[in-house]
Amino acid sequence: IHDWDGLTDYEIKRSEMLHELGYAVFATDLFGKGVRPTEVVDKKQHTGALYKDREKMRSIMQAGMMKAKELGGNVDNAVAMGYCFGGAAVLELARSGAKVNGFASFHGGLSTPEGQDYKATQGKVLVMHGTADSMITMADFAGLADELEGAGVAHEMVTYGGAPHAFTVFGSDRYDEVADTQSWTLFTGFLEAHTK
Template identity: 30%
Template sequence: MKPIIIGIFLVAFSLAAGAAVVGEPVEYRYGGTLMKGYLAYDDAVMDKRPGILVVHEWWGHNEYARNRAKQLAGMGYTALAVDMYGDGKLANHPKDAGKFAGEVKKNMSVATERFKAAMSLLQNHKSVASEDISAIGYCFGGGIVLEMARRGLDLDLVGSFHGSLPAVKPAEKGVVKAEVLVFNGADDPFVKQEHIDAFMAEMAHANVKHSFTNYPGAKHSFTNPDADKFGKQFELPLAYDQQADQQSWAALSKALNSIYK
């Protein structure tokens, strides 16, 4: 099912000299569920360019996901921060976040169709080269983009940042089209060594081009500057790590450049 665009509202701002990054809150549907995303691109560039999907943390589609979309737009991509929960639903407490994420994960067929709806919206945008699509995700979103790769969606690259590794549907030989990058905090208590071992064995068995990077001392949510605040507020092992954040983003940028040149 193709997404239906309900409304677009434009707000322009400049990230750098010569750049005119445009932010568009977008609404689309899968089935009876309204999805509220955010599209960012540089409208000073006339050529069509690759599109990148950005999947939010378990808190939901928030400003952090939008900021990553803007960052990608400033690098010359068109980026869509997607809504996997529906209606732009946000959690203010880990109990709600866990509930929202769990509802998605227990029905991955619906999650896949929601992702495909966002992907279709991105592919059909005027600025996007429809055959050049990749996806990145954070925490919950990192696990989601890995699952989309496992299901054989036509993605060039997926990047998971402090995401969950256990497979709902393990990768099979000849199915995964994407190159897979995983950026993990070595001190993340939510990612066990057995998860890492199983993931690496899964990727090798399925002959998937992949890389796994562990950042010493980095905890869960290491790319999010608000992680320290959330960690303190809810007594969770979350912490921002500037070095790991910058290094993982540089590695993603390099990989995207290598694919799309």
Template identity: 30%
Template sequence: MQARDVDYRCGETSLRGYLALDDNSAGPRPGVAVFHEGLGLGEFAMERARRLAGLGYVALAADMFGDRRQATNLQEVATLVGGLRAEPGELRARGHAALETLAALPEVDARRLAAIGFCFGGTVVLELARDGAELKAVVSFHGGLATKLPAQAGRVKASVLVCTGVDDPLAPPEQVADFENEMRSGGVKDWQVIAYGNTLHGFTNPAADGSIMRAAMYNEQADRRSWASMKSLFDEVLT
């Protein structure tokens, strides 16, 4: 397997992503962009990129904050994430910059792209779908579902999968219901929400132990099941 850093830009912002691909695969193959949690691009998103490469995809773990900045506490997370959420146009632009970088790689079939995201990254992939990105699928793992720019009728091209914890305070039941209504009113052709019982925020990350955020707790069963659901969707729309 090959893994390396990839530098790209969005306007004046320098971004440093992480690319993973299988050297033994021949010819262009589907590409998957991976969007990180609120802490920034770190080992968790990189490991997921390598795992996707092991499945035969070219995976680019994107950098949404610039210069691969990392947050160490909730105050820094709030500053970095809040700044982008306050400017959804910039958030979407940085997401598109990662997709364009991925699509331009010679190993990638630009007609078969998908995006996944965790926590803040889950919000990012949903914003890309709402913006009409040329994606076959987006998968949000414990991401925020609210938006300032709801999906417009006929705009969403991607199949949408949301994996959420029933007990996640960052995606409460009323937010889930609003998202479902948004998908209906936006005429999204293929969408699904899978809610895992007895599951909090951050359920895919083994490092989530409540130390940084009390509501963030790893759940091995929900992690395993949500990843399997992602693979099933990708098998359907990326082959």
């Protein structure tokens, strides 16, 4: 699942990297065809609309899984992953009770909306977070750890010292090569462990 820029070349590159490892990949577009916001105000508007309508967010992700299945993907043997906004969306999918083997969030939003919890979560949760992230704090990270532990959800949560928000985005001023490399290695191991 993409970040707040929409489904761009970044997600396509990551999908290609996974395909090269032998995985079937489907990138779900939560904003809609051709919607690629470039201004912060537009990014906030598109993500904000989905944050306000969690049922719509869930239904789009479920539709993405059904489309992946229609195209020949084995959604009964799947892991969902996302970046930034997409990481928050993946955690929403986890809370929805989706039958997915694992949920991986790279520098994603970690807060749980009021009235929601992880009691229905069926797969393991992997959270990769930058300790220097000024947008999603270590208090948010600790809060999620408490929630997952309290709900009895299998999880692994890792922080990368000095890594800011969006630390995996190639070519950006926030890119942290060490954190990116380590988190990608962790994620690919997670895929091996949670897919058949």
